Amino acid sequence: MATRWGICGAGKISDDFTVALKTRPTEDHQVVAVACKLEDAQEFSRKHNISQAYGSYEELARDPDVDVVYVGVIHPYHLKACKLFINAKKNVLCEKSLAMNTKEVKEILDSAKKNNVFLMEAAWTRFFQASVQIRNLLSWEYIGEVKMVRADYGVPLLHMSRSDQKDRCEGALLGLGICCLQFISMVYNGEKPESIQASGTCLETGVDETLAVILGYSKNRMAMFTCSAGVELHSDALIVGTKGTIQVLSPMWCPTSLVVNRKETQQLVPEPSLSLNFTYSTGKRCEIEEVRQCLLKGRKESPDTPQAYTLLLAEMGDEICQQVGGVYSQDCQNMATRWGICGAGKISHDFTVALKTLPAEDHQVVAVAARKLEDAHEFSRKHNISKAYGSYEELARDPDIDVVYVGVIHPYHLKACKLFINAKKNVLCEKPLAMNTKEVKEILDSAKKNDVFLMEAVWTRFFPASVEIRKLLAEGEIGEVKMARADFGAPLFHVPRSDQKDLGGGALLGLGISCLQFISMVYNGEKPESIQASGICLEAGVDESVAVILQYSKNRMAMFTCSAGVHLHGEAFIAGTKGIIEVLSPMWCPIALVVNEKVTQYPVPEPHLPLNFTYSTGMRYEAEEVRQCLLKGLKESPVMPHADSLLLAEMEDEIRQQLGVVYSQDCQ
Numbered sequence: 001m002a003t004r005w006g007i008c009g010a011g012k013i014s015d016d017f018t019v020a021l022k023t024r025p026t027e028d029h030q031v032v033a034v035a036c037k038l039e040d041a042q043e044f045s046r047k048h049n050i051s052q053a054y055g056s057y058e059e060l061a062r063d064p065d066v067d068v069v070y071v072g073v074i075h076p077y078h079l080k081a082c083k084l085f086i087n088a089k090k091n092v093l094c095e096k097s098l099a100m101n102t103k104e105v106k107e108i109l110d111s112a113k114k115n116n117v118f119l120m121e122a123a124w125t126r127f128f129q130a131s132v133q134i135r136n137l138l139s140w141e142y143i144g145e146v147k148m149v150r151a152d153y154g155v156p157l158l159h160m161s162r163s164d165q166k167d168r169c170e171g172a173l174l175g176l177g178i179c180c181l182q183f184i185s186m187v188y189n190g191e192k193p194e195s196i197q198a199s200g201t202c203l204e205t206g207v208d209e210t211l212a213v214i215l216g217y218s219k220n221r222m223a224m225f226t227c228s229a230g231v232e233l234h235s236d237a238l239i240v241g242t243k244g245t246i247q248v249l250s251p252m253w254c255p256t257s258l259v260v261n262r263k264e265t266q267q268l269v270p271e272p273s274l275s276l277n278f279t280y281s282t283g284k285r286c287e288i289e290e291v292r293q294c295l296l297k298g299r300k301e302s303p304d305t306p307q308a309y310t311l312l313l314a315e316m317g318d319e320i321c322q323q324v325g326g327v328y329s330q331d332c333q334n335m336a337t338r339w340g341i342c343g344a345g346k347i348s349h350d351f352t353v354a355l356k357t358l359p360a361e362d363h364q365v366v367a368v369a370a371r372k373l374e375d376a377h378e379f380s381r382k383h384n385i386s387k388a389y390g391s392y393e394e395l396a397r398d399p400d401i402d403v404v405y406v407g408v409i410h411p412y413h414l415k416a417c418k419l420f421i422n423a424k425k426n427v428l429c430e431k432p433l434a435m436n437t438k439e440v441k442e443i444l445d446s447a448k449k450n451d452v453f454l455m456e457a458v459w460t461r462f463f464p465a466s467v468e469i470r471k472l473l474a475e476g477e478i479g480e481v482k483m484a485r486a487d488f489g490a491p492l493f494h495v496p497r498s499d500q501k502d503l504g505g506g507a508l509l510g511l512g513i514s515c516l517q518f519i520s521m522v523y524n525g526e527k528p529e530s531i532q533a534s535g536i537c538l539e540a541g542v543d544e545s546v547a548v549i550l551q552y553s554k555n556r557m558a559m560f561t562c563s564a565g566v567h568l569h570g571e572a573f574i575a576g577t578k579g580i581i582e583v584l585s586p587m588w589c590p591i592a593l594v595v596n597e598k599v600t601q602y603p604v605p606e607p608h609l610p611l612n613f614t615y616s617t618g619m620r621y622e623a624e625e626v627r628q629c630l631l632k633g634l635k636e637s638p639v640m641p642h643a644d645s646l647l648l649a650e651m652e653d654e655i656r657q658q659l660g661v662v663y664s665q666d667c668q
């Protein structure tokens with residue numbers, strides 16, 4: 001009985017695929033239907049003598065006479081099309097690249113598994129006679145142990161709309177480089193490379209034009225490829241072993257000539273019955289027959305292109321895209337921000353609980369790292385995190401992390417931030433960003449140099465109440481601001497990190513910073529004209545209680561008190577020429593505002609686990625700010641910009657100097 005094909009999409013590749021199918025016996029393969037815009041489907045069906053033409057993919061999905069659908073639409077539509085057919089229990093052969101990124105590929109693979117249907121990415125090169133011969137030669141170790149693989153594929157394609165428009169297409173990697181990658185992956189038997197280094201040029205649209213990639217494999221083996229949608233490359237491939245070489249002559253993506261240890265053999269493809277759009281497309285007959293054989297044997301995937309290979313290709317593609325800066329809208333949309341947590345202490349616990357109050361589609365914690373592996377394990381068990389590392393370095397190397405939350409105590413912020421930033425990780429670091437201005441500058445500089453996002457976790461700024469305060473001030477609700485005041489005091493000296501100097505102790509950096517950032521927010525990041533600080537210090541040399549007066553231009557002022565020895569009321573207010581905004585306690589995680597005597601509440605969600613600190617689920621707002629910044633490609637938050645972190649550090653330095661609090665970091 002013939003395998004009955006449905007064709008999804010009536011473009012160039014579907015045209016060639018249908019011609020290739022005709023080179024097979026009609027007892028084995030028949031095209032029974034085609035679907036796309038109705039007039040195009042009708043024209044396609046007339047040209048190829050197909051009995052059924054549908055004006056929608058949904059009709060094709062419902063056709064009971066179709067055994068397998070060939071998805072020949074452009075990549076951005078693969079996910080939707082594949083899921084439609086798979087959910088209708090159709091087997092699917094989908095053009096390469098199976099989807100735009102790993103997340104989409106996983107979604108397609110999962111749905112094929114769930115629906116128990118056959119699915120294969122149309123990596124047609126693998127099924128050419130020449131590729132079969134290569135696999136045989138490698139398994140016989142005909143050229144000894146493989147040490148190096150190289151492939152190139154370049155064709156000027158930028159005149160084709162799908163190749164230069166990011167929303168419609170793929171760029172050089174997804175369009176061409178994927179053939180080189182799959183070749184390398186075939187030679188190395190689906191092994192994951194140990195390293196990938198990619199460099200490339202992108203068009204103004206953000207699409208990658210030309211790429212060069214080096215892959216490092218275990219046991220000192222390597223591979224490299226170049227691809228270009230801008231220029232013609234030689235487009236051959238080479239496998240170098242300890243005892244010889246296999247050369248795949250151009251076109252390596254539809255190979256018909258091999259040179260094995262200098263001896264050339266040719267395996268030609270049949271002539272087409274109609275003219276083709278692409279080189280040697282009748283070679284697709286091999287993948288077509290592979291699908292039939294798999295269906296006859298009841299297989300759900302091809303042993304020659306298993307789904308694990310498809311996944312690996314997507315993962316490598318994502319890594320390369322990330323390195324060259326080619327990000328597609330699909331990479332951002334619907335994709336969770338993947339957090340790594342550095343430090344398994346109290347605030348990291350609270351932050352992780354706060355993340356759980358946000359949709360799992362938007363935020364996921366994928367790994368935690370602590371100095372001791374058992375602490376990381378305990379944390380990961382408690383929070384159901386899949387990866388636990390016993391060092392921060394391992395977290396820095398994890399390719400699955402988009403952003404690291406640094407929740408260690410402040411003397412270690414500099415080292416941790418630099419580690420992650422140098423590993424090209426985005427960072428949200430607990431406050432204070434560092435111990436002094438010098439350290440803060442070092443972190444900011446390294447974030448700039450490495451072109452990553454960095455934000456000091458000044459969570460207060462992102463509470464809805466703070467958003468409301470900024471709105472009211474901008475609208476002039478209380479007239480011209482003349483005075484701001486804040487207090488924050490809590491007896492904390494039972495906590496070592498609060499009274500020990502080498503652990504970053506002291507009221508100012510622990511608590512006063514929340515008051516200082518509030519004042520700085522009210523005065524829009526302006527530098528005060530003068531600062532007068534007075535305070536009392538413990539014998540250990542850290543500040544216990546501090547009172548500070550700040551003078552701003554145009555006769556405006558601010559003041560705050562903080563104490564790590566006693567409880568203070570924890571309120572703040574902003575007084576203007578036309579009214580007053582009061583922030584009820586706790587002002588550092590505000591849930592109630594009184595604006596000209598009218599009270600408004602802004603409650604935070606309940607936590608699913610007990611918290612260490614007051615209203616910590618409010619850290620969800622800063623986490624969402626990070627996500628939004630990353631989605632927009634920002635390197636700093638407009639609400640808590642780098643300049644504000646620098647100003648905070650400068651003011652803290654000045655206050656500490658007046659109090660006589662000196663940390664070892666100030667002397668280095």
Ligand SMILES: NC(=O)C1=CN([C@@H]2O[C@H](COP(=O)(O)OP(=O)(O)OC[C@H]3O[C@@H](n4cnc5c(N)ncnc54)[C@H](OP(=O)(O)O)[C@@H]3O)[C@@H](O)[C@H]2O)C=CC1
Binds near residue numbers: 369431
């Ligand atoms: N937003 C807010 O309101 C709050 C902010 N914070 C800030 O968060 C940070 C951490 O505070 P918190 O969680 O209470 O602190 P913890 O005492 O719980 O310590 C946090 C982590 O810091 C690392 N650490 C602790 N002591 C040492 C040390 N002696 N040497 C090296 N590393 C050490 C540990 O990492 P590991 O697990 O790897 O061993 C530990 O788990 C501080 O910078 C603080 O200012 C804190 C509370 C509230």
Ligand SMILES: O=C1OC[C@@H](O)[C@H](O)[C@H]1O
Binds near residue numbers: 490509510588613614
């Ligand atoms: O460092 C701190 O420790 C105690 C907390 O209550 C406070 O919010 C934080 O800044």
